[in-house]
Amino acid sequence: MTRTPTSPPQKDTAPARPAARPQRDLFYLDSPLTSEIRGERSLMAFPFFALSKTAWMKPLTYQHANVAIEVRPSAKGVATIYDKEIVLYIASLMAGKIERSEEVGQDFIFTAHDLFSVTGANHSARSYQRLSEALERLQGTQIKTNIEAGGEGEEGFFSWLSEARLHYSKTRSGERRLKAVKVRLCDWLHRAILRDKQVLAYAAAYFQLGPVERRIYEVACATAEEGRLEIDLATFRLQVGYQNPLANFRAAMKAIAQADAIPDYQVALVEDAEAEEPAEGRGRGRRAPSAKVIITARPKALSEPSGEDANHLEA
Template sequence: MVRSLPQGELFQLDSPLTGEIRGERSLMAFPFFALSKNAWMKPLAYATSDVSIEVRPSARGVATIYDKEIVLYIASLMASKLEQGLPVAQDFVFTAHDLFSVTGANHSARSYTRLADALERLQGTQIRTNIEAGGEGEDGFFSWLSEARLQYARSRNGDKRLKAVKVRLCDWLFRAILRDRQVLDYAATYFQLGPIERRIYEVARSTCVEGEALEIDLQTFRLQIGFQNHLANFRMAMRQIAAEDTVPDYHLQLVEAPPAPGAAGTKGRKAGRAKVIITRRPEPLPEPSDDGPGA
């Protein structure tokens, strides 16, 4: 006879998340995820004199900026445990309901299907980087999640009910959070942003830590954001984002030089050079107190 176990014995949950959403600083600064809602089947690459990143897709494509929400949620659970002085391990068990509540997703059947697809991409995407984590480097590829499972229970009529999500975080990210402690909080409105705005916020948050401004050439910024289309498309997107000025906590300015004359024998004028300047918005002044001197 199979004994019916109470929920607490079936699943030792790490959720619900009680603190803020956090992210590891390297994952904020560099383009590890595709800026797409749909499957991105091409490899991604980023290289400077100091940093190299190579990302290979699985059969379902490269993990996207929306799949990254799960990684941020796990990092937040881990950071919260560390702050409380609790032991941490690489295995995390949480409810899809809490994940959806934190990220602002609805609780429809479609969201659960997207969750399963996202977990598969996070487990299948292969990453290679020379960025060290926790004082150690790695050669070869790793995946964001070395294990990812949806745990179900059966109702009396035989229907499956999702009870918990169980994942194992990769060694690289686990070491980075545990040892480096370069974990930064995210703005509450982050999950309401589009993919490019999310990356702009992350780059700004990881760079302008002490309040200094970020001034960067547009082409270099395109690569750091991870924008895969042409520079002209990125310039148009940046004009719109700068005009709307909706990136939380930061003000973005696009500074463009006048168009240059085209080369001999060509038509039109060549777009001038451009740079991006990002500054942190001033903290809002405190509300005046109603308690005057004679109150």
């Protein structure tokens, strides 16, 4: 009996589908941050951000010695000291990459969850809304300065972020879930961190400070030589970026010195009753006594490792 040969079973020639990856892996995340928060020295020393929790719609200017800064608001206002938290987070991610000898570009991708965990923000819907508004201000604020970065100067204005995007996914119910934040850091700050390597560590308690206290801490870290800074009150007001009258700043400094809550530093306001300083907007009325601010580094605890306050990146 002859058997008719049968054809071999046909194989499925359709291309195989790649194995599904978790949504988190769709982005090559630069977060979470595994090192401490750090910032670039010039951004600590000088007033680039508004000391406000609400929208600040007026331009900011700083002109002292040989440093000039002009900051113009967007339709949403000037980037604030709280928006600066995002810049610090990006700078810290970048510093970590440099230390690990990784390729360092200007694009960074991170999750809001990781950012909030570092800065101490809650993970509420309002925090995500604030994040969106902060990114818009960082991208829209225009900055012009004669401070050189990476051995190069710039003419004209730049923004902290040349690109800022929030990437969402949707659940079956149609709810949006934020997956990642993608930003592109401006050339000026990228050069400063990459080439100048003037990067300083921040105390973890920085994020619990108010706006003025944050600036006092930053100025102290960036400018206190051998752990001490002595400066007249009027000049210090300019460097902090305090926009209200000098009399208000004097009252604020008295309260801050009394509270003694600046991390790593002690602040004193010393007034000279014999010397007088101009009273803003008072005409020929009584002038306030001259005053100076003295900031000294707190003695390091015996349990703390020794080392310089400035953490310079290795070349």
